[in-house]
Structures are given as C-alpha cells and as structure tokens.
Amino acid sequence: MKSYHADLGAGIDGIVLRERERPAPGPHQILVRVGAVSLNARELSILRGYYPLPIKPDVVLVSDGAGEVVAIGEGVTRTAVGDRVAAAIFPHWVDGPFSTENSAQLGGSLDGMLTEFALLPEDAAVPIPDHLSFEEAATLPCAAVTAWNALCGSVPLLPGQTVLTLGSGGVSVFALQLAKLFGARVIATTSDAEKSERLKALGADNVINYRTTPDWDQAVRDLTHGRGVDCVVEVGGAGTLEKSLRAAALEGHISLVGWLDKDVSTISIGAISATVVRMRRIAVGSRAQFIAMNRAIGLHRLKPVVDRVFPFSNAVDAFRYYRAGGGFGKVVITFDRAPSEPVDGPIKPDQRKGRAM
Amino acid sequence: MKSYHADLGAGIDGIVLRERERPAPGPHQILVRVGAVSLNARELSILRGYYPLPIKPDVVLVSDGAGEVVAIGEGVTRTAVGDRVAAAIFPHWVDGPFSTENSAQLGGSLDGMLTEFALLPEDAAVPIPDHLSFEEAATLPCAAVTAWNALCGSVPLLPGQTVLTLGSGGVSVFALQLAKLFGARVIATTSDAEKSERLKALGADNVINYRTTPDWDQAVRDLTHGRGVDCVVEVGGAGTLEKSLRAAALEGHISLVGWLDKDVSTISIGAISATVVRMRRIAVGSRAQFIAMNRAIGLHRLKPVVDRVFPFSNAVDAFRYYRAGGGFGKVVITFDRAPSEPVDGPIKPDQRKGRAM
Amino acid sequence: MKSYHADLGAGIDGIVLRERERPAPGPHQILVRVGAVSLNARELSILRGYYPLPIKPDVVLVSDGAGEVVAIGEGVTRTAVGDRVAAAIFPHWVDGPFSTENSAQLGGSLDGMLTEFALLPEDAAVPIPDHLSFEEAATLPCAAVTAWNALCGSVPLLPGQTVLTLGSGGVSVFALQLAKLFGARVIATTSDAEKSERLKALGADNVINYRTTPDWDQAVRDLTHGRGVDCVVEVGGAGTLEKSLRAAALEGHISLVGWLDKDVSTISIGAISATVVRMRRIAVGSRAQFIAMNRAIGLHRLKPVVDRVFPFSNAVDAFRYYRAGGGFGKVVITFDRAPSEPVDGPIKPDQRKGRAM
C-alpha cells in the first residue's frame, strides 16, 4: 500500500511516497481503507518543522481522514467491518480535558491518514453521518471539532447569542455553520466581496469587510448595540486578537485557535486589562465532542464546505494549493475519484498573503 | 383602576373585581399599563388554596403580564416611559440560583398583573421582543421561562441532542418551540390526532400518541436507537415520571415542572434506582434567563402559541376555560380588544380530565 | 493462581474458590498481583442475583482491589512493572459522563479482583497515594470515588457549604472525610452513640441520632438556620429520601447512591414537588475522578477507615461479616497478612438491620 511520508523541516518538497505492506490489526486495533483526507494548518507547520508537539520521524502525513473499516483486531467492540468512520485526531482523548496522557496524535506522534490503509487504535474511529461522502467526512476531525469545541467546550453557546468568526478558513466556516445550528447570530469578517456572499449564503447574519472597515471591532460593537459578541472564534493571532478583545462582550468567550507558526508578534497587555472576558486556548477536541458534533451534523444534514478535491496521486499539489491560501472551506485529497477541477498552471503563492513557506 | 382579586381557597367563584386608585411609582418602582396577561396552573392552585409559597391576602391575581411603562419613580435607570415590557414573576430574582431572598412573586406574595395598572419594582421589567404583541408577550414570564430553564438552566442543551416533551400545555409547547432553536430533535407526546399535527407543525420531529401507545417510554427509546433522550421536560408528575425516567438516556436530564396540587401519589424508588439520570426541580427562572430567552425569541421571531384570548371584562370566563383544560398553548386575557372567539355555552369541565377544581 | 468465583443468585453459599493458570498480559493489558480487596453492597446484590447490570457467568468476584503491577503487555505506556495501583471499577470510563460504551465493570461483566493475579486493561490502573497500604487503597475504587463524585461530580462543593451524610457505611464515611478536605461543614446521622463519637473524631461538625431524633430533617434545618444543606449524600433510598429532600436547601444537590436491591418501596411525589432541588443518580465515577481524588487524598494524607481485615483464605467470612452490617468503614480482604482480629463466633445477622440476605 502507498503512503505519503514527511521529511520533517523540508517543507512540501520533503514529501515522499512510499510503498509498505498492508498491516493487520492487532488487539484493539482496526484497519481502515481511507476514502479521503483533508488538510489543516498543522500539516504545513509539521512540514516546516515548527509544530509544538513531538512528531514521529518519517511520519505518514495528515491527521484528518475518513473511510471504511476493513478489518478489526481482537477485542474490538465499538466498531465493525463495513462501518464508515472518521479518525479522531487524538485517538486516546476519549472525553474530558486535554492532557499529556491523551495527546498522541495522528499525522504527528502517530502515523496519519494519507495512506491507502490506516491502522488505528479502536478508539480513534468515530461513526460518520450517513449523508456525508468520505470527502465531506474527511473535513471534520480537526477543523469542525475545533469549531464545535470553541462554541460549546466550555460554556455552551445559547440561541440568541452572537458569535464572531474571522475569515473563511476551515475552522471559521465550520464555526459559522455550526453556530447557526445552535440558534446563534453570526457576524463574519472577510476582505472579499464574493466570499462575503458565500458567508451570507451559509447563514452569516452580518459580514464585515475588514479591509474597507479597518475598525471592524467597532463595527461589531455597533451591530450588537454596544454589547459586543458573546463568543469569538479567534483564528488570527497577533493580527486580530486585540480587535477581537475589543469586540467581545463583558464576560464573553474568546477561543484561541491555530497560531502554530514561529510567531514573534506581541499583543498589548492593555488590550487584555481593558476587558472582562474569558480566553481559552483550544487543542481541537475529544472523541466525545466529535461524536456529539456528528449528532448535530447528522440531524441537520449539514454539508461541510469543500473548496477543492485532489486525487491521491496528486497529493503534493493539494499541499501546494492549500499553502497558497485564499480558498474557501476545506482542501481534500480523495482516493476514489478525479479532482473536481484540474490543477492547471503554476500556483502563485506570492499572491496569497501569510501562508508562504 | 380595576383589578381582579382573590378570595383565597374559594376557587374561581372567589374572584372579585375591585376599583382602586391608580398608584404612583416610588423610588425604584415603575407603573405599567397592562396590555395582556396569561394564565398558568399556579393561578388555579392559588385559588384552590394549595400553593406551596405564601400568598398575600386579597392578592391581585396572575403573575404573567405585559404592557407599557407609563411612569417611573426616582432612581429608575433600566427602564423608561414608553418601554414595552413583560413582568418577571420573581422580580427580585435577578440572576443565579433561586433562594428565599428572591422568592417574592407577582400574583402571590406580591400583587399581580390582572389589573389595569401594575406597580412593579424596577427589576421586574424585562424588555419584550419587537415582533410580539402584548397578548403574545404576556405568555412568556412563567411558561416560556420555565421551558428555557429546563433546556439550559443547568447543562445547556446542544444541537443534535433529543428532548422529550409531554402533551400540549403551555410549558410543553414552549419547550418544543425553544428546543428547536437549540438545534435539538424533539419527541412529543399527545393523545389527540389533531394536536399531533399541530405539534409537528411547530417542529416536533416525532409525536407519540400515549393513549394508543401506552408504553410510550419504550417508543421513545426505540426512536433513539435505545439511547433514550438527553432531556425530559417532565410536567406530568406521578402520572408520567416513572416512564420519563425510563425514557431518559444515561446521564440525561429530567426537569421537574409543575405538580403544584395536593398530590398524594407516589413513585417507585426502583424506577429511580434503575437509572443514572439527573432530576432538577424548577421554579420558573431568573430575570437574566428571561432576558437571554428573549434574545433567542427576538432573533428567531418565534411566535408563542395563543390558545384563546378573553377580554378583561370576561376574565372569570378565561379562568373557567383554562381550568377545563384541553387547550393547546396559552390562555390570554387582553385589555385592548375583543376575544378572538366568543365564549358561548357553558364549559363542561367534567369532560376534561385532571383539571377539575 | 486462586480466585473466588460466584454462582450467581446462590448468595454467599455460591462462592467457590478455583485454581486457574496465571494469565500473561496481551497488548494494552497489565497483570497485577493483588494485595487486598474491599467489599461493597454491589457484591451482595450480585450474589443475590439482583444487580441491574449484566454479570459474567462464573465471574471472579469483587470490583475493588489494589496491588502491584508485575507484568505489562505490548503498547502499555501509562503503567510500569512495580507500580502500586488500584483498579478503576469501570476500566473504560476514562473521563466524562457514564455511558453504555464505558459501562463494563470489574467483578461484573469483567472478572474482578478477588484473585491472586488480576489481568486488567491498561486504563484500569490508577496510581495509589504513597502513604496508603494495599489494604487502605483497596477501599477506594467504589465507595470513595462514589463519595467524591457526589461531592463534586456535578457542581463542586465549596468551602463553607454544608453536607449531610447518612450513617456510617463506606460511602458515607468517605463522604464525611472528603467533604472536610473541601472545607465544608458536615452534619452526619447515626443511631449509635459510639459511632457518633467516631464520626465526630473524623471531622463531623454535628451528629444527629436519627433514632432519638426521628425528625432529623428538621434538626438539620435547625442546624442550618432554616436554610437546609447544600449537598446530601443520600444512601438510604426509600427509608430516608423524603427526609433528605426536606433537609436540602433551595437549589441544593442530592446524590442518589446505592439502592441496588429489588426495592418495591415508594416515595411521595409531594415530597419532591415541595422542593427546588437537584437529584443526581450516581454510578461510582470515572478514572479521571479517581485520579483527581487520589491527589486530594495524597496531599492531605487522608486515611480510609478500615472496619475489619480478613485473610484471603477466609474470604467467605468477610462476605458474611459485611452482609451482617453494622460496621464502621470498609471491610477488607488481604492477601498478605493475618486479619487484624480473629473472626470468632458466629455472626448474628439478625442483630443487624437491613442487610439480611
């Protein structure tokens, strides 16, 4: 079977395709024929050699994937052959808080999903909603679970509350879509008129163009009659955090997501001390959160937003496309079909801000 | 100004209309020209003399009402003349848990809202959503806030979870409507085919006829693949609690609402010990919960279900109609217009079960 | 190696000692040389054939035990040979709520600890505090974790709050000892003057003799200036629940523990409807709760109360002694030493109330 491995620190050029023998599941293990995977910022951090957690040498890349269980080992009780499953990025994080005991992760300290057949601990398998293809389900483990955790992992969002999302990356689009399932109002930001329309089509009640409205934090307060928002899904780090703090209501919640790069930026202590807010740094979420989220996605037949699909054979192009940035929703690599559109012409990363490697 | 007072323990026949001078608000008080009130089971308990909390002699009846602020006293800052407000049933229960310090209640230890002009503590006034008439807003203080508290007062309901509601009384219909704003699935019960259709029209995902399906608890488990429901809004007391316990999921929540009558029934201790659930007895909710709920109702333009509207002059008929039971949604008394339909012919309480006085 | 097995439904007379070969740990398994076990009411329910969860035929008895890890299987990372550990009664309940996925239990659907060597899933092993002997640590898994869960599993107990414990069984004595670590005030009940003194010596602020003060619920209210207690660890079922409800403060918490027998008793619905309390049925607790509790026990060098220790060879006497009831603290069976006192003379179960089999 074929898998893409990483030469850590070498960037996308360090990705290599290797042939290995298909493994057989041992006790409490399962073997999944992978249908699709999706990419997250962590993949680029790992390739750059910047990731804050330990990475296995020559690791099989990519945390997020979905597929079909094709074999189970002794003692496996929660999953059967034929089940359609996604992999939880932290297979041992069953429930409760994140800890060093449960921080082993797929495509990190453990081999990942960019392989034809993935050998996983039984607990890694989470059933996927019936209405989702593998390409769609593969978008969930990292970005959607992070968004879910941001919305309800500490104090759950209530109907009628207001959420602020930033931009149109994977976590932000899921945060918008999921926040609507909670009955919340969503204010989104973007710098692009077309994306603004897409955000509104996904349910955003208001969209602010942060380029034409540089004081978008004030615009958020105006839209909330001066109160500020109850919840911010903050994915921008130093570039946005001070404004996010000013956009939050008294006792509002700010989830701090991403920011995995070597970042020497700073924020003003005064921006924090002028508030009465809660900030929570999030590490994706537990298997229990993934299962709870899937109940919501299944009930509402929510469809993840897939930006573009690449075939397994062109997986490296998918990484290049993702690194270039500027998409809307998730970048997927499929094992089963041709990409939804050809990757033609060189991608010009210099035209996309902030993702160059 | 005119008000309906109660001769406690004398039932509906003890209701008397009195003329008093219109009061002027003192410091931290407001005067509200009442637009409409709605009735709750507590009114009947009070009239019967069974209510568990102290009642003021010759009390002005009815906790729930909405209207317009027409005068404010010294030091009032949260409300202005002209504001459209509902009254919080426990005016001093601002936030946090219920306590003896905040248990004074309108239409109970304090005068209520079945009066042309109500003199209220400033904190009693809660702004009402713009899209609601006084008749609609008057349905909220007791039944809707109780339903809201049942759904999120302890551990908030999440999208994708399942709620069980019982019948089509005021709290149950609000619990159904509000649970849909939380993104939950709702299973409702009724014994009536027409009501079943109305419950579905309001969003119930499944409706079980508890008469034709006496083992409705098992039907609920079947509808949830054996898991049971995450939340029960239990309004039936001894008649339903054992089945509600069996219908609840492991670690599910059961909110215990109502049951205000002299009740000598019992439930089996074994029905509790066979579960791993949480039960919470609810006393309506705080002003903060009322305000949070109104944000949700306003955002979603949710419309309360009004069963029937009576004019102030025929208020006693409203009590008789409500006591007879069998309606769907809330019974309202308005100050401003004729009833939506004539009250013709004697109401036959003997034909309606369980509400005879 | 020797183990005690159960002939289910045959009571204590159905206990048999069998010799089996010592197993070797497979992947993610560990082998523990058991040092001591302790008994809980569940053991008697299982022997009687009344237990509400499935029991493995010919099960090795007893959920609670502690010992030393003597071998580990492939892939075991959390535990090393030589570690002193206790077994978590639900080895798969790592954290979060109880569920069907994590309800397999030692001495129930899985073999238990009344054996010289126990083969356990890796997750079952919880490190024990250094200051505890195996006899002491063996008392923790069921009774102490249940008490811990009762005190902080939902809304944590705060210093200055008041807890009510009932009697001097295993859970109640741990609830008293642990509640003092939370800085709470403890009111305990007993019917025995000598036990009253022991409860006070363990930190009880007040002890009520429920025999001489049959209205002990009123006595509890008097001791709390009419407020009632913030938390009840309710182990008495139908015999005490109505009074516990009356002893609880508004918004107080009542943890419902035990009551595993075939119980046809009832409680009055009116006793519930007259309150505004939360009741929570508890199924011991998770591995995470066990670990958190051990941190508290270790920091404060809390010593469990061991009522009496029997040698492994006389294990059946331990069951008889425990069934007879009337002890104070936990009954332990040790593998390592003679009992602390001889078991001389027949135990007279008819002198001990409520535990006859």
Place this chain on the structure above:
Amino acid sequence: MKSYHADLGAGIDGIVLRERERPAPGPHQILVRVGAVSLNARELSILRGYYPLPIKPDVVLVSDGAGEVVAIGEGVTRTAVGDRVAAAIFPHWVDGPFSTENSAQLGGSLDGMLTEFALLPEDAAVPIPDHLSFEEAATLPCAAVTAWNALCGSVPLLPGQTVLTLGSGGVSVFALQLAKLFGARVIATTSDAEKSERLKALGADNVINYRTTPDWDQAVRDLTHGRGVDCVVEVGGAGTLEKSLRAAALEGHISLVGWLDKDVSTISIGAISATVVRMRRIAVGSRAQFIAMNRAIGLHRLKPVVDRVFPFSNAVDAFRYYRAGGGFGKVVITFDRAPSEPVDGPIKPDQRKGRAM
C-alpha cells in the same frame, strides 16, 4: 459628618476632607456607620485618573468598608438596624456575570466608604462573620472577593489541586489563605526571606524566591512533577504573565487580576499559543460570591492579614503608605482607634518598585 473626597487626577495631594450633613436613607437604602475601610490598587488608579470605569466627580473615596447599620429606609427587608455589614463594591451585582447593568461601584461611579456614615443601596450590605472586627471585615470586599472569584468563579478549585500565587499583596495573600480552605496545595512567590516565612505560616506549601530563582516558572513545573499548576492568580501583568502561562498545567486556569494602570507593555503571542490554558479577566465578584465566601471565612474563622491600621484623621498617610508598597496584607483606616503603629518619618516611594505615582 466628615468624608474624604478626591480631586481626580491630582493624586494623593488631591484628597480633601469635607463636612456634609448626615443623610437619611430613602426607600431601599440603608445608612451605615463606617467602622473601618481598606485600600486597594483601584484607589491609586482613580487618584491618578487612570481608572477604566467612570468616576463620579468629587467622589467619596474607597470601595471597601465595614460598619454597623444605623438606619434603614422604607421597604428594606434584608438588613436591620444593628447588623454588622460590609459593603459590596458593586452594589447592584447581585449574582451571575458582570454586566453594564450592574457595574456601578462604590468609591467610583457611586460615593465610597471613606466617610463617617455611608448611604448605601440595600443590596450593598453583606453580613460579616462574627469573629471579625470591622478592621478585618473591611479588608474583604475587593481583595478577598477577587481571590474567591479567581479560585471558584469559573470552574471551582478542588482539593488536591495546586494554586500559584504571586507576591504578598492583598489579593495574593487572600488567594493563599482561601485556597487552603479549598484543600488545595499552594505555591507562592516572593523576593523576601521574611515574607517567605510569613507565607509559609499562612499555609503556603512551597515558596519560591523569584529574585534568586528568575526561572520560577520552571521551578513551579518541577514542584508539580512537570504538570504545572491548575490555577494561577495572576496579579503581575506583563511582568509575570508569560511565566505564569508556562507554569500552568494543560487546561489550567489563569485569573487575570489588577493591571489597572496605563500599561504599554506587551506579551508574546507565542507564550499564549504554546499553551492549552484558560485565562479569565476578573472584575472582583458578585454579592452572591461575597456571601458564599463569608460562609467559608466564618466556618473556618479565617483571619485576614492586616498590614497596618491608620486612624481616619490620618487617612492621607494610609494612602501614602499603601502607595509606597512593600507591605504584607491589607492597609486599613479605622474610625475607632489609634493606628497599630506610628507613621514616623517620610515614606520613600523611590525605594519601593512599581507603585510610584
């Protein structure tokens, strides 16, 4: 009656003593004969003109005070003449989260307690524990309630968990004392050997000298076997926050307290992104938290640490002494007796770091 007022922005030199007529309480007001007040950093910020919330012109200074109720207005039910009470700094913050509705504060937008007789809203009065003098009780409203909120306002601290406190200011010393009531382990920092002994005498399990151990964050991790602490009461702002972040356990809580000055410092975004922690900015706490804390203080007869007591006539000296910093515990101004020690010689603020005005 005499009161000290502030000429805002003029610093301590702007404090003036004025004579006014003693007011009479109106409806829902009480009059308190003040026994003592205590000083907090907010007082210095207000005098400097830097405070982030609105300040009443010519405000009577100081939020924290305790005394005896000498008169009550119409409708007052919670307090009686003769009651010994402290004032809640936010009199309208009864319970629940902080909000613009409840942010009026004593010695800020409302007149404060540095007066012979304080006219207060009824809700401002919180009964004080019997074992405390007015001088001791006057230390509680701001510093102790902030510490209590830091320890249990979000997720309550549990016995066996570890708390980190910084230095020996008012909040930090209360955090240490209160954390011991929660059964927690406390690691404290200081730069002074004598203070180290005093911190240990108050219950600190470990004290780190941050001057001789500049990598005190690493020392904290070493003392917790690499885990880090569960809770940090962070009072140092930019000077300590990065280290506090590194000293916190995964999913640990950091309460952000104080930092009220014009602060242009920054912290590294990387210091946040390298963690999985929760940070919460705290604005003292609610009346309900004050009452709950007093139950704990009363049960355990906890004694606040009073650094020094000044007479009302020398109140300005108290401000100077407090501004100079370097004390241990709270600075108190009493109405009833001479200071515990003379204020002799000029205070040299240049010798004390970080508090010069």
